[in-house]
């Protein structure tokens with residue numbers, strides 16, 4: 038098995054990174070023992086905070102020669118236990134590798150270290166009129182390294198895609214302690230793109246990223262939200278389908294059901310109009326080529342489609358203050374549910390877009406048969422729906438049962454276990470049970486190539 | 500119930516820049532919004548209308564682009580917007596602004612209630628509301644944080660005070676200025692936005708509202724801005740530490756040194 042990090046080994050690590058980049062005191066390392074998934078805790082033996090690629094490489098070499106586990110960690114916002122050191126060893130935290138190295142405006146590319154907070158990239162890009170559109174709701178606490186390792190999505194996926202679509206270059210160290218790189222400031226790449234896509238979403242199990250290149254895009258000039266409250270949650274995906282049929286190219290098409298809104302209202306203290314209904318939220322944007330009134334025409338078209346689909350009313354938020362309020366509410370959901378109703382678990386299953394209504398019905402059925410209320414929200418445009426079972430102190434057996442039911446419901450509809458959060462620790466058993474065994478076998482072989490000693494983030498995915 | 504809400508278009512920034520030569524606000528390049536306090540005034544006007552029926556008119560004095568603010572008021576639920584706009588209004592101080600708005604309200608006829616914001620975030624004087632009431636000869640209650648009751652003839656309001664509030668009964672017509680505690684403004688609806696697009700924003704000149712030329716614009720403004728500057732930072736104070744007798748002694752010494760005592 039893995040070797041312990043004795044005092045002697047800690048000393049060697051200190052000689053690689055310097056004393057102040059090796060944390061061993063319980064008080065210092067405690068916060069690296071959890072992530073945002075409920076009830077998981079694994080203490081690392083040490084936490085390393087390297088400052089550059091060289092140090093990461095040396096750490097990997099030493100880990101391979103001494104055989105101890107390395108678990109990369111970004112912001113620790115994972116909802117699956119993926120950055121937790123289940124086999125002890127060292128957590129590598131990228132908090133000191135958090136610099137944006139270059140924003141190349143002519144190629145529209147950003148080169149950065151993996152510890153950069155996702156929201157900071159977009160704020161920096163904005164200064165040059167550019168846009169980094171991938172926006173997980175954890176935007177201001179997750180890192181781009183973590184996003185690359187989970188292939189993070191977010192509410193903008195319907196229009197802009199996920200992290201996968203922007204990750205253009207990578208420098209990494211694998212489990213053989215070999216450094217490798219692929220891609221670059223390249224938009225189109227039929228040369229060395231494949232491995233890059235293979236390690237994107239590998240949750241730290243195949244390689245540790247030390248430098249990343251992300252594509253940036255044009256920053257829209259105008260933005261607005263449309264809020265359409267519906268008495269019947271089932272009508273929300275129907276209205277969303279109507280919006281898609283109009284080819285308005287929305288950036289977000291989101292569902293927030295009644296209970297979700299209720300939690301957000303209590304948690305944020307913000308007044309939410311029509312909070313007794315379920316909401317369809319649509320965000321539209323446009324470049325400078327559209328006049329204000331032409332953009333408003335698009336808003337009106339979308340709004341009227343909602344009314345025709347049975348919305349009780351339609352609100353339009355164009356001012357910065359109104360839009361900020363909506364995003365504040367939208368991005369608080371996870372914490373809001375946890376703090377106000379209690380979240381037994383949240384799963385981000387994904388189904389074909391046309392099956393979302395079915396999934397909502399299934400979730401309601403499970404809720405009715407188990408007696409635990411569900412708060413459902415998520416991305417109607419891409420079929421990735423977040424189902425929260427709310428309450429506190431549910432018995433373990435019951436939790437298992439509910440999880441199994443919601444996963445099987447999604448699978449039956451042609452869906453998958455996770456649309457963006459990944460597998461990590463919490464869905465490992467289900468992954469092995471529900472994913473094609475030949476696929477899992479191939480994946481094991483891939484893992485063997487990248488990490489024959491199983492040094493990198495052991496115990497995850499399968 | 501005829502309600503007039505006075506709204507001012509202001510730059511969307513708390514750091515207003517000032518032209519050092521003319522001592523006036525530089526408005527170019529800054530996005531304009533409805534003075535945030537006035538959004539509470541609009542909301543309160545609409546709520547009263549929803550209860551008692553009647554009409555809400557949004558009124559603004561300003562350059563032609565202030566029309567956009569009035570459309571936004573219509574989007575929120577105001578029935579119409581009127582813009583007082585005329586080259587001769589330029590340079591108005593609070594006195595001239597209040598006079599001009601009062602003339603505009605007079606032309607609107609049979610107004611029961613005028614609602615203003617507590618203050619504008621750029622000018623910040625909080626004088627315009629009371630000024631209008633004075634010109635109109637009607638009661639004025641500032642800092643209103645709640646309208647407890649209202650009918651065609653009277654209302655009972657709560658006026659915010661430091662550490663408490665006054666309950667005041669007042670006959671109508673009257674003018675109130677409102678604080679943000681009074682309500683939470685709604686978001687504009689699709690219907691409202693569509694109305695706003697179609698709305699005819701009336702534009703009245705000085706002649707339309709029969710203003711005395713000597714009372715408007717720069718001419719009618721008794722306030723002359725001589726110079727605007729950031730006040731010098733206050734120097735750091737001195738603290739005399741030690742036993743009371745000792746520190747009091749030091750204080751007296753220091754005061755003597757400065758020839759204050």
Ligand SMILES: Cc1cc2nc3c(=O)[nH]c(=O)nc-3n(C[C@H](O)[C@H](O)[C@H](O)COP(=O)(O)OP(=O)(O)OC[C@H]3O[C@@H](n4cnc5c(N)ncnc54)[C@H](O)[C@@H]3O)c2cc1C
Pocket residue numbers: 072073108109110111112113114115116119120131151172173174175178179180181182183184185186187188189190191192239240241242244245246247371372457458494
């Ligand atoms: C409130 C909230 C909202 C969320 N919303 C979304 C959402 O909308 N969309 C979405 O996709 N996810 C969402 N998430 C989940 C989470 O934020 C994402 O999975 C995110 O990508 C994790 O990034 P992180 O920096 O926090 O990584 P961590 O949680 O620290 O790590 C995640 C994984 O990445 C690996 N990793 C981290 N850095 C590196 C590196 N440099 N090299 C190799 N591997 C590395 C870790 O080992 C781990 O396996 C949300 C989470 C919360 C708490």
Ligand SMILES: Cc1cc2nc3c(=O)[nH]c(=O)nc-3n(C[C@H](O)[C@H](O)[C@H](O)COP(=O)(O)OP(=O)(O)OC[C@H]3O[C@@H](n4cnc5c(N)ncnc54)[C@H](O)[C@@H]3O)c2cc1C
Pocket residue numbers: 505506507508522523524534536537540558559560561589590591592593594596600614615616617618619620621622623624625626627628724727
């Ligand atoms: C130092 C200084 C120099 C200035 N110089 C000039 C100048 O050279 N030229 C110039 O044009 N202006 C100038 N102004 C602006 C002008 O004097 C005031 O902005 C204007 O009189 C309103 O006063 P206020 O902004 O303090 O509003 P406040 O009295 O704080 O506003 C209270 C309420 O009155 C209402 N209100 C105020 N103004 C209007 C309006 N225009 N239309 C409708 N409702 C309104 C709103 O309901 C508002 O909430 C200057 C202001 C200052 C402080």
